[in-house]
Amino acid sequence: QVQLVESGGGLVQPGGSLRLSCAASGRIRYINIMGWYRQAPGKERELVAGATSVDSTNYSDSVKGRFTISTDNAKNTVYLQMNSLKPEDTAVYYCNAKGTYYTGDYYQSFNSWGQGTQVTVSS
Numbered sequence: 415q416v417q418l419v420e421s422g423g424g425l426v427q428p429g430g431s432l433r434l435s436c437a438a439s440g441r442i443r444y445i446n447i448m449g450w451y452r453q454a455p456g457k458e459r460e461l462v463a464g465a466t467s468v469d470s471t472n473y474s475d476s477v478k479g480r481f482t483i484s485t486d487n488a489k490n491t492v493y494l495q496m497n498s499l500k501p502e503d504t505a506v507y508y509c510n511a512k513g514t515y516y517t518g519d520y521y522q523s524f525n526s527w528g529q530g531t532q533v534t535v536s537s
Contacts (some may be wrong), residue, residue: 415440416442417526418461418527418528419436419481419529420436420507420529420531421434421436422435422531423509424534426533426534428499428537429498429499432533433493434493434533436450436492437491441518442513443516443521444467444514445512445513446513446514447511448492448510448511449509450462450492451507451508451510452503452507452508453506453508463482463494464505467487469490471483481497481500499533500535504535504536505533506530507531509527512525
């Protein structure tokens with residue numbers, strides 16, 4: 415299996431910045447896409463930003479111009495730089511990765527999630 419470990423959440427004032435990191439580990443052959451999702455209390459999980467293996471990125475309209483997703487393919491790591499944070503950005507942020515890993519006998523696709531990291535924007 416492939417494990418994802420996130421870090422970087424916390425409490426920040428409106429207008430502040432945070433940087434989230436997510437590292438994937440395991441017998442990874444290839445990662446096709448990594449992304450960040452978030453889920454606020456009482457709401458469904460939503461896509462925040464995604465990055466493909468060919469450096470294509472996409473963002474939700476609510477974070478465009480404020481958040482930047484980047485990857486370090488050599489480290490199987492994805493980052494989310496969050497600037498100009500607003501109270502409505504408060505949520506649990508989850509990392510997601512899809513790709514192929516080696517089971518020991520054959521290659522298999524994976525769709526893994528991190529444990530989530532809390533981001534709270536409040537004065």
